[in-house]
Amino acid sequence: MKSSILRQAVILALFALLPAAGEAIYFRDKISWRSAIAPSEMVTVEQARGLGDTVIWVDARPDEEFASDHVPGAILLNEDRWNELLPQFLAVWSPGKKVVVYCSSLSCNASREVVRRLRKEAQLSDVFVLEGGWEAWLKKNR
Amino acid sequence: MKETSNVQRPMLNTEPAAYPTLGVGRSSNIVRFLWRTLGLVVAAIFIFAGLTKILDLDHLIADLQQLQFANALADLRNVSLAKPGEFARDIDNFKILPWPVSVALAFYVPWLEIFCALGLVFRFLYRGALSILSASIVVFTLAIIAAKVRGLDITCGCFGHASQHWSFPSHLATNLTILVALVALLFKATSEIRRQIPFNSR
Amino acid sequence: MKTPILAFTLSMIMCLGARAQLKWEQTTIELRPAPNDKQAIGHFKYENTGKTPIHFKSVHASCGCTTAQTQKEEVPPGDKGEITATFNIGDRTGSQVKTVTVETDEATNQKTVLTLKAEIPQQLEITPNFVFWKQGDKPDTKTINVKVGKDFTVKHIKVTSSTPDFEAKVEEAGKGEFKIDVKPQDTNKVVASMLTIQPEDSQKVFYATARITNAPQVQ
Numbered sequence: 106m107k108s109s110i111l112r113q114a115v116i117l118a119l120f121a122l123l124p125a126a127g128e129a130i131y132f133r134d135k136i137s138w139r140s141a142i143a144p145s146e147m148v149t150v151e152q153a154r155g156l157g158d159t160v161i162w163v164d165a166r167p168d169e170e171f172a173s174d175h176v177p178g179a180i181l182l183n184e185d186r187w188n189e190l191l192p193q194f195l196a197v198w199s200p201g202k203k204v205v206v207y208c209s210s211l212s213c214n215a216s217r218e219v220v221r222r223l224r225k226e227a228q229l230s231d232v233f234v235l236e237g238g239w240e241a242w243l244k245k246n247r
Numbered sequence: 248m249k250e251t252s253n254v255q256r257p258m259l260n261t262e263p264a265a266y267p268t269l270g271v272g273r274s275s276n277i278v279r280f281l282w283r284t285l286g287l288v289v290a291a292i293f294i295f296a297g298l299t300k301i302l303d304l305d306h307l308i309a310d311l312q313q314l315q316f317a318n319a320l321a322d323l324r325n326v327s328l329a330k331p332g333e334f335a336r337d338i339d340n341f342k343i344l345p346w347p348v349s350v351a352l353a354f355y356v357p358w359l360e361i362f363c364a365l366g367l368v369f370r371f372l373y374r375g376a377l378s379i380l381s382a383s384i385v386v387f388t389l390a391i392i393a394a395k396v397r398g399l400d401i402t403c404g405c406f407g408h409a410s411q412h413w414s415f416p417s418h419l420a421t422n423l424t425i426l427v428a429l430v431a432l433l434f435k436a437t438s439e440i441r442r443q444i445p446f447n448s449r
Numbered sequence: 450m451k452t453p454i455l456a457f458t459l460s461m462i463m464c465l466g467a468r469a470q471l472k473w474e475q476t477t478i479e480l481r482p483a484p485n486d487k488q489a490i491g492h493f494k495y496e497n498t499g500k501t502p503i504h505f506k507s508v509h510a511s512c513g514c515t516t517a518q519t520q521k522e523e524v525p526p527g528d529k530g531e532i533t534a535t536f537n538i539g540d541r542t543g544s545q546v547k548t549v550t551v552e553t554d555e556a557t558n559q560k561t562v563l564t565l566k567a568e569i570p571q572q573l574e575i576t577p578n579f580v581f582w583k584q585g586d587k588p589d590t591k592t593i594n595v596k597v598g599k600d601f602t603v604k605h606i607k608v609t610s611s612t613p614d615f616e617a618k619v620e621e622a623g624k625g626e627f628k629i630d631v632k633p634q635d636t637n638k639v640v641a642s643m644l645t646i647q648p649e650d651s652q653k654v655f656y657a658t659a660r661i662t663n664a665p666q667v668q
Contacts, residue, residue: 113375117366121359128301129354132331138347167513185514185539192658195579196641199662215512218541227579417557 146220148233150245153205161197163206165215166239176207176242182219195227207235207242282435289428290367293380297360300353303329341390342397356383367432374440377433381426388422391415470499470555471524477564482538484601484653489536489567493549497524506552506559508532514539515565517549534565542571571598572648573606578657582636583664590632593657595646597625605649612642615659629657636661 153160162179164171171181180197182190198204204223208215216234223232235242298304307326310319335353339346359379366376395415478491497503503524508517517534524530534549549563573595580591597603608617608629620628631644641660647653 110374110378113372114379115375117362117372117375117379118359121355121362125355125358128331128358129351132354136331136335136350138350170513183539184541185537187540188656189540191578192641192643192656195658195660200581200583200664213512226576228577229579 146234147236148205149236150241153233153235154245156203156205159201159203161194161202161204163194163204163216163219164239165206165208165219166213170209170239176239179207182206183215184218184222187222191227198229202231204229204232205235206232207238210238210240213238282432285428286367286432289380289425289432290364292425293360293364293367297357297364299329300334300357301329301361303327341394343390343393359383374433374436377429377436381429381433384422384426384429388419388426391418391422470497470501471503471553471558471561472496472498473561473563476561477566478534479566479568480536481568481570484570484572487538489538489565491534491536491563491565492531493534493563494529494531495524496529497526499555500526502526504554506554508549508551510534511548511550514541515547515549517563532563534563536565536567538567538569542569544568570600572601572603572651572653573597573646573655575646575655575657579660580631580657581660581662582633583662584636584639585664586636588633588636590630593629593631593644595627595629597627597648601648603648603651607647607649609645610642610659611645612640614638614640614661615642615644617644617659631659633659633661639663 148156153162162176163182164175164179165183166175167183167185168181171179171183175181180190180194182194204220206216206219206223208219216238220232220234223229237244299308303326307319307322310316310322332350332353334357335346335350338344338349338352344352360383363376363380366372367380472495474494474496476493478493480489480491482489505519505522505524508519510517515534515536517532519532520530532549532551534547536545536547538545545567547565547567549565551561551563553559553561574597576594576596578593580593582588582591595606603625605621606619606627608619610617614634616632616634618630620630622628629644629646633640639661641658644657644659646655646657
């Protein structure tokens with residue numbers, strides 16, 4: 106009787122593989138199997154550092170937080186004053202540059218929104234969210 | 248399926264018709280009905296759990312919680328696939344498995360849950376389905392406990408983002424209740440096989 | 450046989466029906482601010498339906514753009530009140546979802562997430578709002594698409610360039626859509642221009658940027 110439960114379980118497990126594989130194939134370009142950093146989305150502090158001089162750091166936090174402290178050389182670009190700050194950022198950008206956007210921590214959403222708008226509105230590529238945000242940068246740099 | 252060994256066993260005649268009194272027959276019907284209902288409820292839970300990971304049901308669930316049925320109907324019409332990687336990230340947040348395994352499970356587990364739940368509904372590969380679901384609930388529960396012990400702040404992802412704000416005790420209680428139900432159903436099914444009740448369609 | 454079933458049903462009901470003392474009238478509020486509004490405010494009303502007072506341990510918003518205020522720190526039994534969530538819209542557009550997490554000292558259900566959804570109307574959707582040519586590239590025309598928001602009617606738009614280095618011409622594509630053709634005089638110098646896009650009969654202005662950039666360094 107035990108083997109029949111096992112056999113049933115194996116058959117079910119195999120059945121479920123089919124739609125799962127189909128879904129994996131359908132989304133093959135939207136998710137990276139190699140690392141949690143989807144190719145089009147996030148980078149860790151180490152990865153950002155590895156990009157060297159091609160990186161433009163963008164701070165998506167409110168004005169006061171930027172004023173209090175920020176990544177050296179970072180440009181402020183938040184949604185509160187997007188229309189005013191975007192042209193200033195675009196003046197600094199050039200093709201080939203990689204943009205790394207951060208907000209306060211892993212759980213804040215501001216950097217994701219800024220990345221989304223840069224990709225959608227300005228149609229820039231190579232724009233990434235810094236995983237862990239300002240908190241993560243501080244841990245590695247201070 | 249090799250059930251031939253059972254043919255040698257004495258058949259316990261538990262057919263309601265064998266009992267003289269109507270009362271006993273009716274009560275065993277009610278009992279069977281309750282077991283069947285339990286099975287369907289558990290199946291519904293797992294179908295829901297699977298669907299919340301495959302489809303983006305956040306809006307729908309929020310509207311249902313607010314009892315805004317008109318909005319819910321609109322959401323149903325606009326339902327789309329969930330963003331891939333969301334559930335994978337939830338699994339990855341437990342920091343137990345490597346990322347590629349999290350991705351594979353994120354694609355696989357919801358379908359496994361749905362197929363097993365359908366097995367419960369249609370009584371097809373029934374015991375296999377129950378055992379897989381029991382095993383998976385045990386694994387989820389251990390993972391939640393491990394995360395709590397390590398102080399990780401996680402979204403379980405068990406019921407999609409609907410469960411992200413549940414407290415640890417509610418999560419644990421829900422999982423254990425489901426596990427008890429599954430194990431009970433499994434024992435029931437196993438004992439039915441042993442006694443050769445005709446309603447068991449394996 | 451029957452007793453275990455009864456036990457299940459009871460425990461399931463008890464677990465799934467963990468009752469909270471603090472009852473919220475709504476935990477999700479959807480707002481539709483007017484185009485010129487600077488804030489969207491949601492009033493989340495609650496009532497203490499329990500027998501003991503409830504204290505707010507913390508109330509914090511998901512982002513810096515949203516502030517939340519309780520009227521009181523302690524809610525006596527039977528009392529009502531509200532948490533006011535103020536979302537500063539800034540230059541945000543489209544569907545915005547902001548949350549406020551409320552923590553209380555209740556026995557069960559200590560955390561509640563209040564959700565504020567706001568649909569920010571956008572008069573013009575400009576894609577892309579940035580066009581560029583690399584130094585030395587052919588000075589081809591690049592097109593910016595302008596789409597009028599569904600709650601608005603715009604018959605004409607006017608586009609001006611802040612410098613004479615770029616020429617901008619508007620084409621009406623019909624059905625609330627326009628095309629702006631941008632062409633640089635040449636791509637020899639690194640220059641930038643702000644394109645001002647103004648809908649007819651509207652005070653509001655929108656912007657796009659045109660630039661000649663450095664050629665990327667060979668990597």
